[in-house]
Amino acid sequence: MRLSFYGLIWRILPGPKPVKALLALALLAGVVYCLFTWVFPWLEPLMPFNDVTVE
Amino acid sequence: MARYALEDGAAPRPEASRPARRSLDDSTAGAAGPAPRHAAIPAGLESIFVADPSDGEDAPAVGGPAAGGSADPDVEDAESAAAQAGLSTPETAAEAQPGSEERKGANWYVREAFGLLGELLVTAGAFLLLFVGWELFWTDVVADMETDQVIAQMEAAVAAGTAGSDTSEWVAVKAKKLGDAFAIIRIPRFGKNYAKPIREGTGREILRQGVGHYSSSQDPGEVGNFAVAGHRTTYGKPFNKIDKLQPGDKVIIETAETFFIYEIYDHEIVKPSQGEVIWPVPGVSDGVPTEALLTMTSCNPEYSSRERYVQHGKLVATYTNEGELPAEVLEV
Numbered sequence: 001m002r003l004s005f006y007g008l009i010w011r012i013l014p015g016p017k018p019v020k021a022l023l024a025l026a027l028l029a030g031v032v033y034c035l036f037t038w039v040f041p042w043l044e045p046l047m048p049f050n051d052v053t054v055e
Numbered sequence: 056m057a058r059y060a061l062e063d064g065a066a067p068r069p070e071a072s073r074p075a076r077r078s079l080d081d082s083t084a085g086a087a088g089p090a091p092r093h094a095a096i097p098a099g100l101e102s103i104f105v106a107d108p109s110d111g112e113d114a115p116a117v118g119g120p121a122a123g124g125s126a127d128p129d130v131e132d133a134e135s136a137a138a139q140a141g142l143s144t145p146e147t148a149a150e151a152q153p154g155s156e157e158r159k160g161a162n163w164y165v166r167e168a169f170g171l172l173g174e175l176l177v178t179a180g181a182f183l184l185l186f187v188g189w190e191l192f193w194t195d196v197v198a199d200m201e202t203d204q205v206i207a208q209m210e211a212a213v214a215a216g217t218a219g220s221d222t223s224e225w226v227a228v229k230a231k232k233l234g235d236a237f238a239i240i241r242i243p244r245f246g247k248n249y250a251k252p253i254r255e256g257t258g259r260e261i262l263r264q265g266v267g268h269y270s271s272s273q274d275p276g277e278v279g280n281f282a283v284a285g286h287r288t289t290y291g292k293p294f295n296k297i298d299k300l301q302p303g304d305k306v307i308i309e310t311a312e313t314f315f316i317y318e319i320y321d322h323e324i325v326k327p328s329q330g331e332v333i334w335p336v337p338g339v340s341d342g343v344p345t346e347a348l349l350t351m352t353s354c355n356p357e358y359s360s361r362e363r364y365v366q367h368g369k370l371v372a373t374y375t376n377e378g379e380l381p382a383e384v385l386e387v
Contacts, residue, residue, distance in 0.1 A: 003167035006174055032185065040189045045259060051360040052294070052353045053257045053269070053284045054330045 190289055194263070198291030202265050205236055205252045212311075213378050219311025228274050228310050231255045238275055240266050240283065240293075241307040241380075243387045244300055251293040253283060253308070263290045272333050272350070275308045276315045276373060282333035282350040287357050287364070294353035297364050298322075305384060306349060306368050313376050316384055317349040317368035324355055325363050332365045346370070 009027070013020040044050060208224040219227035226235040236252040243249070257267035266285040273279035285294035300306075300319050308315040325332055333350050336342025347370035355364035374381065 003171050004174060005171075035182075035185060036189055036193060040186055043186065044190065048360050049358050050286070050289060050354070051327060052262065052286055052363070053267075053327075054325065054332055054352050054363050054365075055328050 194289045195291055198263060198265075198289075202251055202291055202293075205265070206239060206250050209236065209239060209252065213376065218376070223311075225311050227312075233258075233270070234261055236265070237268075237310065239309040241309060241385075242300070242304070243307075243385050244304045245296050247385065251285070251291070257284045262286060265291070266293050269333050273335065273344075273347075275310050276313060276347055276370060278347050279335035279344040280333055280337060280348045280350050281308065281315075281317075282352070284352045287353040287355070294351060294364075295357075297351060297353045297366055298355075300366050304387070305371075306351070307380065307384065308349070309376060309380075311376065314374040314380055314384075315347075315370060316372040316374070318371045319366055319368045321367045323365045323367075325365055327360065327363055329363070332363075332367075337367060 010020060010024070013023045015023070205224070209218065212218040212223045212225040217223045218225040219230075221230075224236070226232075226237045228237050231237040233256045235255050237255060238253040239250050240253050241250050252265040253268055254261045254265055255268050255270060257269055261267045262284060266283050269282040269284065272282035275281050285297075286292050287294050287297065300322065302318075302320050304319045306317045306319065308317065323332065331338045331340070332352065334340070334342065335344040337348065337350060349368035349370070351366040351368075353364050354360050355362040372384075374384075
């Protein structure tokens, strides 16, 4: 037993290795989609590099 | 690592005080010769992974690469073997050395904590790279697609003669509400085909879809100041080259009814709080405007919000919008 959350995900994914790999890719795509759709648009206004208006 | 288990089980322990160390020493000396330098752990890290308070007197001998020449080879071998044993799975290590289970357990936690920390750092790095990629690349892709589509719809409305009517994508200046696209900005200096929609308002969401019109400022062509803001970077970067505009360059504001031709006459770099640049008479409180001006604001320097880059223009000509601009206007 190793302490590793990527290892844990790999063990939890069902099926033989190719199926695991495909599922892992799908999982990654889902995470990237969530980041692009919700997390980054939320995070961006908190960053100090994109204001273009004068007050 | 099964080797250790076998030999440990087979050989009687000659020293009761240090059973594990003795048996490891024997096995290593027999199998690999007098001075095997293992590659699994850098020499300088041995003390982190294998040091034990009870073995304090041995640790300095293998504390660094330089120690190899002068140290007792037996002691060093023992340490090397112990380090190798520490790299095995904990179950094996515990089987081989029941007496030292507690010590291996502590090593295991330290090692696994480093492993976990590594995973977290790799994840954080991937997150940051993704964010930069999203910000500098993906927002442009999405915004360009949207603005190109809007421009195409607006041009189609002009061609069909419906621009400015109630049913059109192109909202008349007098009828505009927050977020409506009511004009197209064309700047020959930025390229022959440069065209971005101007929307009412300068909210964050509006500026992600083109150029925004300060609602407090005048409308296109009016005496006073028609002020707009646009991104210098990201989200299609409509004002990316705002610093390339020179005095005399033309900026065309196309509404449903009219082409307003402005000519740049000055620029300034100001602090974000200097809202006076978009006043009807820029910089003059309660000034009474006599000219129709244009003001463009964007951030400065690029990728920063420290300052604002401001361009001022003056209305020099107007044409009725019949779909085509006089060719000479579009010359840089």
